[in-house]
Amino acid sequence: MSSPILKLIAQRIALGILLLLAVSVLIFAGTQILPGDVAQAILGQSATPESLANLREQLGLNQPAYIRYFHWLGGVLTGDLGTAMSSGQDIATSIKERLWNTLFLAFWAAIVAIPLAITLGLIAVRYRNGWVDKLISGVALASTSFPEFFIGYLLVYFFAVKWQIFPGISTVYDGMSFLERMQAIALPATALTLVVLAHMMRMTRAAILNVMQSAYVETAELKGLSAFNVIRKHAFPNAIAPIINVIMLNLAYLIVGVVVVEVIFVYPGMGQYLVDHVTKRDVPVVQAVGLIFAAVYISLNIIADIGAIVANPRLRHPK
């Protein structure tokens, strides 16, 4: 590793942190703009002005907004996400378990989806414009075009109701064995895989096709390499940057965008937690979840950027 590459990576990380701070301001400002405040929400419509004022004093709400922002930010940085209004529970504690559940589901969906998407992409390029390519593209596109709740209910109908192979409700709890857990997440993980597969597959195909026009691909063909090895050894390594990008976007989606799937399968993850508390207008929870989602999104994008930098031999091995 050399200094220009480290400099570029440091730049990306610094930029990411800056961006995250900006997002935290936006999230905080957004919740301030909403009419009513926490005191109003807690006491309800029958509150007297005196009791409201008392509670505001108690909660520190009559301090200026920027002080409250730094107070909140300081808490976040030390792991204190505040207290949920609706239940009075510590947000950090409840989120910890749910975040773990979401990551567990996303991880297994990704483990299946990413290699599958890349392999299908490679095969599609190998047999480009033939029926194999068209079949792969067609099926992948169809699975993406269906709304995820539709796929979810289809899976539930066949695998849970009709054939009764997997449970239709993905309840997980402490003390479950690994196998039980895997069985529980089988259907939501499948639904997620189907949703993200096509995007990654098509990007892999397009990125590789783009470099298939290069002179070095011809060189490889004229060395007598088989068509598949030309793609795998010579085209793929030069198409990595855009592929990493789309993979990271989809990983982010697996964590941030699982709301619908989690709700369908009643899976106790972040998405469901967020939906629950949005309906209860529980602002501190929404703030905390929003910030975590933003952090996930930004860090995965940084990883994609770094991946693209590291994948470039010109940057990795300067003159």
Next chain:
Amino acid sequence: MADTKTKPVQPKQGLLLDIRNLRIEATVYPPGGEAPKTITLVHDVSLTLEKGKVLGLIGESGAGKSTIGLSSMGYGRGGVRITGGEVIFNGRDILKGGKEGFRKLRGREVCYVAQSAAAAFNPAHRLMDQVVEATLLHGTATRAEAEKRAVALFKKLSLPNPETIGERFPHQVSGGQLQRVMTAMALCSEPDLIVFDEPTTALDVTTQIDVLAAIKDAIRDTHVAALYITHDLAVVAQVSDEIMVLRHGRLVEWGGTRQIIKEPRQEYTNALVSVHEIEHQEQKPSATPFLSVKNVTAAYGGGHVKVLKNVSVDIYPGQTLAVVGESGSGKSTLARAITGLLPPEQGSVVFDGRTLGNRLSDRPKEDLRQLQMIYQMADVAMNPRQTVGTIIGRPLEFYFGMNGRERDRRVTELLDEIEMGKGFIDRYPAELSGGQKQRVCIARSLAAKPKLIICDEVTSALDPLVANGILKLLLNLQQVEKVAYLFITHDLATVKSIADSIAVMYRGEVVRYGLKSKVLAPPFDAYTDLLLSSVPQMEIGWLEKAIRGRRMASAGN
């Protein structure tokens, strides 16, 4: 007629490649939704090549020389198909071998050296991995043996640091060196035949001579046979035993190298042999130059990379200053500094007695009009969605506010001046040939009625005969329009044909400057000598003589 189309002697022994009545076709899809049609690229061409011999295939672009060369590997670029004939290699018809047969042949018995090694090497892999790849794939040697062989070849091709150069990535090695690494790659699997496809065309003349010598030595020492494809007859005369002249996919003439260059029997071959001869009488400079570049220093990257160092030249009305030098010498940067595209760090550009604004945005429209440019790549210098009439009419509207019939009349005049005529007014750039495109670019720059046209390698991408036509046109236009040229080129033959004075540039500095007759007359400085002695001459044995007589090594090494 017939006797020139078959080789004088036909030895049956030691025959390596025997192509019989080769016919190659391609399907083209014309724009505008017309039905696709099949065109024939190669018409019944036959050739034979003995073991260890070199056959030069020569012709202009579209002659089918690369297509024929690649057919010896059973390969068709894009939608190109071999539809007729036989390609007998090492005693078997390879066209009957199927995909599996081609894969066993390619990289094992026949190897390929591409025009641009910079593009033909995979940027993601180290050189050594790519050089030994074919050898390992075909299982003719172990990795250790193959690497040893590669290092020996690097040495033979006089590459620097032969032991370690394989650890580098393509972007870490210069273009001339890459071309030699590619030759080593082709030789590594010890093939019977190598197809060299314009291996030195993309290189500077001073680098070309080294690569050419290295290739020639390697061919001689390894006894490999070769098809050497190029458009440059002087280059092919140095390495070939025989030469085959092709045009529009048909055989024109085939014979020994000496016969082709000394006693060509066909008119077309004769035109190719004598192509560069334009007699241009040098003009003496008038009293005052209208444009002076005064001590200009310019740099890229915020002053980090100095590309022009204290450059001063003068341009006289209606005359041509040629700027020569190899790539990276600062020729094009000089043009950018004069036009204001790259503001100089120091020095100034004086036009008609006053200093021009450094930046483009500091210059009034009238100053912009006086300096026009023509580029190397005519097809990317024009908007593909505008007609020729719109392209040429644009400066008329922009600088003179001409419209309607007045503009059209002027466009027609300009089209006549570039010898194309009114019929082209509604054509799109895609419908024109390379030479016609460059003519349209010339008309566009003339439309502004400038005092100076900067020509940046305007003939480098063209075939010799077409380039010759463009040069003649430029000279005629200079007579009529009294326009001056700043003619940037790396090709000394072009310089002799067009220049009144010459500036030789080397690493950002003008190393020799003056009237053409003075610059091209001895005694020479070391660099000008290298440059002049590196221009391939159409004579057998020139290469060896030139290498012996050199006083300095080229910068590409």
